[in-house]
Amino acid sequence: MAIILGPNQYGKAETRVVHVTRNGSVHEIKDLNVSVALGGDMTDTHITGDNSKVLPTDTQKNTVFAFAKEHGVGEIEEFGLRLAKHFVDSQPTIHSARVQIEEFAWERLSVGGAPAPHSFQRSGVETRTATVTYDGTKAWVVSGLKDLVVLNSTASEFWGYIRDPYTTLRETADRVLATAVTARWRHASEDTDWGKSYAESRQHLVEAFAETHSLSLQQTLYAMGQRVLENRPEVAEVRLTLPNKHHFVVDLSAFDLDNDNEVFFAADRPYGLIEGTVLRDDSPEPGLAWSE
Structure with a gap:
């Protein structure tokens, strides 16, 4: 009886990233929880421990932070698409990427009836979510x-x-x-x-x-x-x-x-x-x- 490797994936889960957009004294906040899962040619990694085709999960975490800085966040679907396409299109051994994002809402405090420019309170509402999956051809x-x-x-x-x-x-x-x-x-x-x-x-x-x-x-x-x-x-x-x-x-x-x-x-x-x-x-x- 042959034993083979079945479907598998790996990634960095729950990278917490907070991005502050500074428009002068007025700030905007994006508060995200980002999880990445990659799939591809990982048979040797599982069977022999050869990591030559592995993009480290620490690199995935760093990419989330770097993309937040370089490109901003915007809508979480946009952010997820940029990340998923980057991981697949930049690495020949990575064939699919799934990026799951939770967005936690913040609302601006008011002072004397006027919106505070850089003070917020966490909103007690639902959590917005997005999942982007990309296989190198279609998202x-x-x-x-x-x-x-x-x-x-x-x-x-x-x-x-x-x-x-x-x-x-x-x-x-x-x-x-x-x-x-x-x-x-x-x-x-x-x-x-x-x-x-x-x-x-x-x-x-x-x-x-x-x-x-x-x-x-x-x-x-x-x-x-x-x-x-x-x-x-x-x-x-x-x-x-x-x-x-x-x-x-x-x-x-x-x-x-x-x-x-x-x-x-x-x-x-x-x-x-x-x-x-x-x-x-x-x-x-x-x-x-x-x-x-």
Whole structure:
């Protein structure tokens, strides 16, 4: 029986880089967490320890910092594309690169009602994400976000489900629906206004969540993905992960108190986990886009 090396990759994970753009006394901040994974002709490295085809992970880290200085950051999709293409196009033994980026938001402080030029506070909002994959010929860009916490205090139901001997959940026509959205959307091409696309895709996700009278979290998931695809032609596919952040009505009858969906216990676990993909039926193949 022969033993061979299967698919493999290597890289530098979670390089934290903060870039400050200085426009006189007014500064702008980009705060990123960048992970690089490279694939290529690494058989000798694994089998014999020959490192002659290896671009060190420390070099990858240094490249992230140098590119931030030399080219700036801009939109994280742009930054990821520059890095991925550099690693593959500059090294003959590297055949593919995947660059994953998280962007942490900061908002400007105000002093006396005026924006402070160089003082910021960390925004307590979701994390913007991007994954760029490049194989030397084609690039795939997946934008997204994670930990976008949203809640509808009504307009959500859940009933008509399978009941078996172990089912104790009561049907409801009025419940709290809450989730922490992780969404990723694959672009059909690189020719995209990344900032506008992100902002409007995010808005469509939020609006669909708010406007859908939900009979299930699955229905809400589909409505969110559908809304993005109907309004953003550059997006080919949307993948969503929605944990159901359960809110249970507290029984206050022991205190002779009614509870008409006013007081809830917010349970953190266990929780339902709903995942799904919404795509155009003629969307191009994802290629390496979802290889992570």
